[in-house]
Amino acid sequence: MKGPKTIKGRPELYTSYAQDMAFLNTRPKRVSVSALVVLALLVPFLITDDLLQLLATGFVAAIGAIGLNIVTGYAGQVSLGHAFFLAIGAYTGAALSGPETGRVIGFGITSLPIWLLASGLVAAFFGVLVAPVAVRLRGLYLAIVTLGLVFLGEHVFREWTSLTGGPGVGRPAAIPELFGVRLDRDNALFTAAQQLYLVMFVLLVIFGVLARNLVRSRVGRAFAAVRDRDLAASVIGVDLTKYKVLAFAVSSFYAGVAGALLFVVNGFFDPGSFNLLLSVQYIAMVLIGGAGTISGAIMGALFITLLPRITRELPAVLPFISGDATGAITVFQVEAVLYGVLIIVFLIVEPRGLFGIWVRVRNYWRTWPFSY
């Protein structure tokens, strides 16, 4: 088969539409992505288990951030309700896989693919329920309504103790079992952290590729049209209701999956912790990473997840910051302030986020030494 024409040294010369829309359309992209994947697969054998767990959390957060990015970054429907969908996924997974005890409900289906899919689908179902409201509302009205959803959800999760275990007590997370192997226990080959890291990484790759494929398809172009101007989109024949509902469904599916996995990685969640703060954290991931890009969402999620760990190292460098909860300036305050300041600075200086910085670096070197 004769492929499309390529000319050496002209990576951006496209002679066919398929080439232009290819998944990894340039050679440097293919090389660097492969290198990153190989590196990520080697990491579990190089660093300690607690760092691995943190990275695994980051990967899971990235799945959630990709989901939020689909609805907010691509389809332009601002949602502050991501924590609500995360919670639905988390508790669906936990209830399906957990054992039935007198205190909490459980169905004992421990196979990871089954409860993971179910968590996503249940969350997507609630996303579809919310979507009709979203179709009627626009902009900040929608943001506040989805925020209301978080508050209502928090109330339900606090009160429905047979599902969530109740505030302060909680319930055990979903049991991750794949082909008869318990992933959350050490075995002969790997430690628990290594296994979870690898599984979360593979899942992130799967969901990342799926999302990337979605957004470069007809559906993704419809999302972008709705985001840029919904009235214009409807005039050129984009079915607004259909695509807004679809965006919410896909986004909440991702959130549900991420919620269930987050519960597994963290091991414990208080029903009250699926709150506005968590939603804001995901929004921050999307915006700091770069709205409307998949790789940006992943970068943002890793950045926000690793931030506490980085600030925890600060007392060693800056002695006036106290490492525990006593003292004039504690590390927790620094962490919170840094979080706020970073959001502000990022959005003012580089509204395209980490992805935008990457683009600037890339463009500098692309034209080097004639960059100006």
Added chain:
Amino acid sequence: MDEFLQSLIRGLGTGSIYSLLALGFVIIYKSTQVISFAQPAFMLAGAVLVSYLAPEVSFFGAVLVAAVVIAVLALGVERTVLRPMVGKPVFVVAIITIGVDVVVRVVTNAFIGLDVRQVGDPWGLTTVSFLGAEVQQRYLVMIGTTAVVTVALFAFFRYSRIGLAMRAVAYDQEVALAQGISVGSVFALSWALAGGLAALAGVFVATGAGVDQQLWIVALKALPAIILGGLESLGGAVVGGLAVGIVESLFGTYQGDFAPWLGPNFALVAPYALMLLVLLVRPYGLFGKREVERL
């Protein structure tokens, strides 16, 4: 009947707090088309400032000073953080205000510590007899103050020269600019007004129970209020705030008897449920403007 009247007064009292906050949100929204999520932090900061100043310069002096200081703080925030963002997507700006909120709140929390601070208000939890029902004095004070502040604000917008400028900017920024109105100072002034209102609201929230680190959550109740009333409507903000207060209070009193299946503390989230219901019927709130668009 007494119970009903008591909860009604309590609802109107807390509702007037929400109204003050909602007015701040709407003033900022009208001039800059942004919802400022920094209001909770300004509210908290106002209450904390009063708790420090009250022993020095009496309660009422402290309230006045705090309102002015917070207004200046809000103005400073607008000038340094928000002004560079003029013309950027409103959602990005809204998220920046969340960042401002986090920073201001963490700094303020450092001044609260773990204890509950008292604002030293003269009312405390004392009650008076009102139309035959025992109601807390502070609720009556809140209702009265909010009424006065609201009337003063409306008069300011209606009759003063700056108020006219603010209305012009809310109507059309470019045309206002062309008429020689300094749009920038209108932005700054609206942030200052909202900051002052938030500080006042914060003091009212802190009367009775005092200031602790969780106080800021109260300010988020103003969000259903502004959505109920419609984002562009000052009158809507007042009505929405009072409605939210009354709904919350009535649910708190009666929901345990009528609908126990909703769970205890449902009153705290009832305003959000009310907001969802209203929006299903009227997507622009009760008094909001229906957007007219052209391509």
